[in-house]
Every structure is written in C-alpha cells, then in structure tokens.
Amino acid sequence: MSGHSESILREPLITGKDITYAQITKEILSPVENKPNKAWWIGFILALCGATLWVVSVGYTFWFGIGAWGLNKTVGWAWDITGFVWWVGIGHAGTLISAVLLLFRQNWRNSINRSAEAMTIFAVICAATYVVSHMGRPWLAYWVLPLPNQFGSLWVNFNSPLVWDMFAISTYFSVSLLFWYTGLLPDIATIRDRATGFRKKVYTVFSFGWTGSVKTWQRFEAVSLILAGISTPLVLSVHTIVSMDFATSVIPGWHTTIFPPYFVAGAIFSGFAMVLTLMLVVRKVLGLENYITMFHIESMNKIIILTGSIVGVAYLTEFFIAWYSGSQYEQYAFINRATGPYWWAYWMMMTCNVISPQLLWFKKVRLSITATWILSIVVNIGMWFERFVIIVTSLHRDYLPSSWTMFYPTWVDVGVFVGSIGVFFTLFLLFLRVLPSIAIAEVKMILKTASEQSKMKLIKEGSLDKEHVAEYVESLEKFDSVKQEEYAKI
Amino acid sequence: MSNIKYILGSFGDPDEMLHGIEKLQENNISIYDVYTPMPIHGIEAKLGVKRSRLDVAAFFFGITGTITMLTGVYLATVVDWPVNIGGKTHFALPDFIPITFELTILFCAFGLVGSYYASTHLFPGRAPRVMDLRATDDRFIIAIDAKQNTEHEKIDELLKGAGALEVKHNERKYLSYE
Numbered sequence: 001m002s003g004h005s006e007s008i009l010r011e012p013l014i015t016g017k018d019i020t021y022a023q024i025t026k027e028i029l030s031p032v033e034n035k036p037n038k039a040w041w042i043g044f045i046l047a048l049c050g051a052t053l054w055v056v057s058v059g060y061t062f063w064f065g066i067g068a069w070g071l072n073k074t075v076g077w078a079w080d081i082t083g084f085v086w087w088v089g090i091g092h093a094g095t096l097i098s099a100v101l102l103l104f105r106q107n108w109r110n111s112i113n114r115s116a117e118a119m120t121i122f123a124v125i126c127a128a129t130y131v132v133s134h135m136g137r138p139w140l141a142y143w144v145l146p147l148p149n150q151f152g153s154l155w156v157n158f159n160s161p162l163v164w165d166m167f168a169i170s171t172y173f174s175v176s177l178l179f180w181y182t183g184l185l186p187d188i189a190t191i192r193d194r195a196t197g198f199r200k201k202v203y204t205v206f207s208f209g210w211t212g213s214v215k216t217w218q219r220f221e222a223v224s225l226i227l228a229g230i231s232t233p234l235v236l237s238v239h240t241i242v243s244m245d246f247a248t249s250v251i252p253g254w255h256t257t258i259f260p261p262y263f264v265a266g267a268i269f270s271g272f273a274m275v276l277t278l279m280l281v282v283r284k285v286l287g288l289e290n291y292i293t294m295f296h297i298e299s300m301n302k303i304i305i306l307t308g309s310i311v312g313v314a315y316l317t318e319f320f321i322a323w324y325s326g327s328q329y330e331q332y333a334f335i336n337r338a339t340g341p342y343w344w345a346y347w348m349m350m351t352c353n354v355i356s357p358q359l360l361w362f363k364k365v366r367l368s369i370t371a372t373w374i375l376s377i378v379v380n381i382g383m384w385f386e387r388f389v390i391i392v393t394s395l396h397r398d399y400l401p402s403s404w405t406m407f408y409p410t411w412v413d414v415g416v417f418v419g420s421i422g423v424f425f426t427l428f429l430l431f432l433r434v435l436p437s438i439a440i441a442e443v444k445m446i447l448k449t450a451s452e453q454s455k456m457k458l459i460k461e462g463s464l465d466k467e468h469v470a471e472y473v474e475s476l477e478k479f480d481s482v483k484q485e486e487y488a489k490i
Numbered sequence: 491m492s493n494i495k496y497i498l499g500s501f502g503d504p505d506e507m508l509h510g511i512e513k514l515q516e517n518n519i520s521i522y523d524v525y526t527p528m529p530i531h532g533i534e535a536k537l538g539v540k541r542s543r544l545d546v547a548a549f550f551f552g553i554t555g556t557i558t559m560l561t562g563v564y565l566a567t568v569v570d571w572p573v574n575i576g577g578k579t580h581f582a583l584p585d586f587i588p589i590t591f592e593l594t595i596l597f598c599a600f601g602l603v604g605s606y607y608a609s610t611h612l613f614p615g616r617a618p619r620v621m622d623l624r625a626t627d628d629r630f631i632i633a634i635d636a637k638q639n640t641e642h643e644k645i646d647e648l649l650k651g652a653g654a655l656e657v658k659h660n661e662r663k664y665l666s667y668e
Binding site for chain 1: 502505523524525526527528529530533534537539542552563567571573575585586588589592593595596598599600602603607609610611612613614615616617618620621623624626627
C-alpha cells in the first residue's frame with residue numbers, strides 16, 4: 001500500500017484533482033445520505049410497476065397452473081427456461097469481477113465490483129423465481145432437496161443435472177451473498193459512524209460491530225482472497241451445470257459437448273453487458289465519473305469483444321460439427337435453426353451477439369458512452385434470443401412430423417418475463433439508496449498509488465522518462481473526466 | 491493520577507501513520523491497536539499480528555463438505571434405496587462430481603466466513619467499539635493505552651512529530667453510542 005507508486009504507463013483508476021479520503025466517502029455516500037432525486041423516483045416507480053406485473057403474472061400461474069403459459073405437448077419448455085438461463089447468465093459478471101479480477105490483481109475491479117455483485121445477487125434471485133414458478137406446484141419446491149425417502153417417494157435423482165443445478169444455484173447464490181456482505185461491512189460501518197438517530201441504530205445492527213482494527217483488516221483480506229479463490233471455479237461450474245441441463249439430454253441441438261465452455265463465455269458476455277447498461281446510467285446520474293472512468297468502460301468493452309467472439313466461434317463450431325457428425329437429426333436441427341420458421345430468431349441472435357459487438361474493435365465506438373450503452377442492450381437482447389433459439393427451435397420440430405408446431409407466448413409468459421426485469425430494477429434501485437454503490441474502502445486503497453493526482457505528482461517531481469510521460473498524457477485523451485489543459489502546462 | 495485512558499494519534503495519511511508507529515516503537519511505547527478506513531499493507535508485520543490461519547480452516551471445512559456429500563450420496567443411492575438403472579453401478583461417481591464440488595465450496599465458504607466473524611467478534615447487532623468516529627472515514631488512528639505508557643507528553647510529541655493532525659486524550663475507552 002504505502003511506498004511504491006504504480007507505473008506511469010498505466011492509466012489512472014481515479015481521476016480528478018485534490019481528491020481526499022473524506023471526499024471519496026462523501027461522494028460515494030451522497031445517494032445514501034440524501035433524499036433521492038427525481039430520476040430515481042421515476043425509475044423506481046417504473047420498476048415497481050414491472051414488479052407488480054410480475055406478482056400478478058406469477059400469482060396467476062400459481063392459481064391456474066402452468067397451463068397459463070403458451071406451452072404445448074411438443075414445446076414443453078420455452079420462455080420459462082429461457083428467462084432462467086438469461087438471468088443466471090447475467091448473474092455471472094459480479095462474481096467474475098470480484099473474484100477472477102481479484103486473483104489477477106486487476107485493480108480496476110475496485111470501483112465496479114460492489115454494484116456488479118449486487119446485480120449478480122438480484123439476477124440470481126430473478127432466476128430462482130423462475131425455477132420455483134415453473135415447478136407447477138411451487139409449495140412443494142422443497143422436494144428438490146435430498147430429503148429421506150419416507151418423506152416423498154424416492155430420493156432425488158442424484159444423476160440428474162436438474163438436481164445438480166439446484167446445488168449449483170443455491171451454492172452460488174449463498175456464497176455470492178457472503179462474499180458481497182463481508183465486503184460491505186467496512187462500508188456499512190462508514191455509514192454508521194456518519195449517521196445519527198434511527199439510521200445509526202439500523203446501520204449499527206448491520207455493520208456487525210466493525211471497527212477497522214489491524215487484525216480485522218488483515219483477516220478480511222485473507223478471507224477475500226480465499227473466497228475469490230473458491231468463487232472462481234464456482235462461477236465456472238454454475239453455468240457449466242446449467243448447460244448440462246441441455247447437454248445431457250438427447251435432443252438434437254442440445255446434445256453437444258461444446259455447451260459448457262460456450263455457455264460460460266455467453267454468461268460472462270451478457271453479465272458484462274448488463275453491468276455496462278447499469279453502470280453507465282449510475283455513473284451519470286450519481287456523478288461518479290471520477291471513479292468509474294473511461295478506462296473502466298473500455299476494459300469492460302474489451303471483455304465483451306473477447307467473450308462475444310468466443311460465443312461467435314462456438315456458434316460456427318456447432319454448425320460445423322452438426323455437418324461433420326453425419327447425424328441427420330443434428331444436421332436438420334441446425335439447418336432448421338437458420339432457415340426454418342424461426343429463422344428470424346436465429347439471425348437476431350447472430351446479429352446481436354456476433355456481428356454488432358465486433359464494432360467494439362473500433363476505438364471510437366469503444367469510447368463512446370452512447371454507443372457502448374446501446375450495444376450493451378443489444379447484447380442482452382441477443383443473449384435472450386440465443387437461449388430462445390437453443391430451447392424452442394430444438395423442441396418445436398419433434399421426431400414425429402405430426403407433432404411439429406410453433407410456440408406462442410401468452411400474456412402470462414410475457415408478464416413473468418417483463419415483470420422479472422421490474423423486480424430486478426426495483427431491487428437494484430433500492431440497493432443504490434441504502435448501500436454504497438462503490439466499495440469505498442477499496443477505492444481508498446488505490447488513491448495513493450493509481451490515481452491521476454498521484455501520477456501528476458510523480459510527473460511534477462520530474463524524474464520520469466519523458467517518453468513514458470508523453471505516452472501517459474496521450475492515454476488520458478480518452479477520459480471524459482480529465483482536463484487536458486493541466487497537462488499542456490507541464 | 492489523570493483519568494486519561496487512551497491516547498489517540500489521528501493521521502490523515504497512511505504513510506505518516508506508519509512513520510508514527512515506527513517512532514513510537516523506537517521509543518518502546520506499546521501500541522494498543524490501529525484503526526484505519528482501509529487495509530494498510532505492512533502494518534500487521536510492524537505490530538506483530540500473526541499470519542491468519544483461516545486458510546487452513548478453510549481447507550478443512552472444504553474437505554468436510556466433500557466427505558459429507560460423498561457419504562450422503564453413498565447412503566442414499568447404495569445403502570438406503572439402490573435403483574437399478576440398466577444394470578449400471580449404483581455409486582456412479584462421475585455423476586456425483588458436480589454436486590460434491592458444490593458442497594465443498596459451500597462448506598468452505600460458510601465455514602471460512604463463520605470462523606472469520608467468530609474470531610474477530612463480528613455479529614449482527616454487536617455494539618461497535620469505536621474509539622474515533624473518523625476511523626472509518628478519512629483518519630488513520632493509532633491508539634495507545636495511557637495507563638501502561640505514562641509519559642503522555644512524550645507520546646504527544648512523537649505523534650505530532652510524525653505528522654499527526656490531532657492528538658486526543660480520551661477518558662473513556664470507547665465512544666458512547668447513547
């Protein structure tokens with residue numbers, strides 16, 4: 001921490017002049033300590049309407065049963081599982097940012113990990129509601145747990161990927177929650193020590209008595225590192241197991257070994273897109289430009305190109321292997337995807353996931369906030385279509401042509417999906433109001449080593465290589481929160 | 491005899507605080523604890539805080555999860571209710587790898603975080619034992635037990651010399667939360 005500064009060649013992670021520790025606390029806590037503005041209320045009311053729609057649609061499903069959805073005897077799985085996989089996928093970025101980037105010592109994670117983890121938790125909650133509501137008899141949901149067989153009929157089938165999935169999702173949710181909450185303790189203590197009255201009492205309970213003594217911090221860092229170490233394989237295992245729900249079946253188009261890596265890449269892809277969708281708005285509305293800089297946005301865009309390209313290669317490989325396998329069923333499944341009655345869904349997926357993210361190779365696009373925001377939404381639309389294509393187009397052409405049919409969603413299908421987005425945003429907006437959206441302690445850690453002001457100080461001291469400094473100043477051009485005139489003077 | 495219980499040196503910069511710790515230790519003044527708004531690397535070595543053994547604990551919690559799952563699945567699928575699936579082995583180990591892995595992680599994470607909370611006395615509703623309210627905001631606090639170290643003026647001088655912005659003489663150990 002103390003002593004050494006980061007190389008001048010690296011872009012700053014905190015911009016702005018004369019930033020102090022107190023200022024970091026104040027700026028990050030301002031949405032928590034002040035009354036919400038109009039933008040928040042508009043967003044919250046809209047989200048709440050969505051959440052209400054969700055309650056109505058899910059209530060209707062519980063009352064009348066799964067028949068309320070557009071499923072038929074051929075397509076027995078459609079928007080429900082599409083929505084589930086979509087949300088679980090989105091829920092992958094948070095742990096990836098907090099765990100994998102911690103192991104790789106990527107300090108830019110410090111200012112985005114908190115919101116990304118919160119987003120993960122809310123996305124997994126949305127996914128879990130799908131699991132429960134598509135069971136048909138949700139009050140018997142606990143039957144998925146391995147309970148003694150006197151209780152039901154038999155033990156759960158431990159050979160079934162659906163049972164593995166139950167273990168994977170519940171482990172992922174609870175471990176992410178622990179990781180997130182443990183990281184929050186020091187920040188909740190910060191709010192507690194600044195608050196008065198009733199607020200203070202509430203935050204006192206939730207701060208677990210955090211003081212910030214030497215031993216607590218030392219153990220805290222050890223715990224974070226170990227949690228990161230175990231969460232990294234965990235996050236990879238979760239979507240692997242989700243993909244096995246399909247891959248271990250014998251449906252053409254599902255029965256492929258490429259699914260695990262392809263699903264994991266897709267999950268990271270959609271997760272980062274959702275982080276960008278949210279963070280670009282949060283950054284603007286809450287005025288956090290100095291902490292979530294253009295460097296952060298560009299880095300996330302680079303991950304989106306990488307994972308988007310992996311997904312693209314996977315699509316092409318699938319197609320090639322279908323042909324190469326010589327299996328008629330497999331070949332038909334893929335030809336039908338691209339040219340059959342659902343061709344529009346397939347090409348929607350191809351355009352949104354493979355073609356449009358390639359625009360991010362252009363630096364101009366990567367550094368444009370508007371373009372990035374639009375592309376991030378396009379990616380999430382594409383990823384929804386990916387799951388729809390995999391699930392519905394594989395099922396709708398059954399082995400018997402007499403069973404061939406199409407899937408038409410009912411208003412309940414649409415209501416559950418649109419409503420789940422409402423639930424997600426309601427939770428996220430509440431999170432922004434009651435907890436800091438950026439990990440305060442972690443941002444303070446890099447203030448003295450990787451901030452613009454610390455690098456400025458180094459330049460002014462004048463013992464740096466001129467070429468390095470020139471390169472650094474050039475790299476600052478992309479930052480919308482840096483004043484170039486400051487550097488012209490030096 | 492003065493009523494001062496603790497002397498707090500309040501620093502605005504972590505490096506100055508580390509310098510303060512060095513100064514105090516050179517003069518054989520024992521430090522009670524240090525409170526900071528963020529982790530400061532290198533401070534634990536100076537204060538002689540031992541390496542955490544939480545990693546060892548985490549390993550054993552993880553192994554417990556592995557054993558629990560394998561035992562549980564064995565009892566369910568072999569002992570209690572074996573199901574004949576095409577004559578295949580009842581204990582189909584490869585099928586149980588994913589769930590065994592998940593339970594290993596689950597036990598490891600809960601055991602680890604539970605031991606961390608227990609060892610540092612963190613639990614919901616615990617009354618925070620705070621010496622200075624700004625220690626979670628922008629100040630780096632060195633706390634010195636005033637009963638053990640009686641040369642108060644010298645301590646003040648050392649702290650100020652190292653760059654302390656403020657030196658407080660507290661008559662109560664922790665700030666009241668009433």
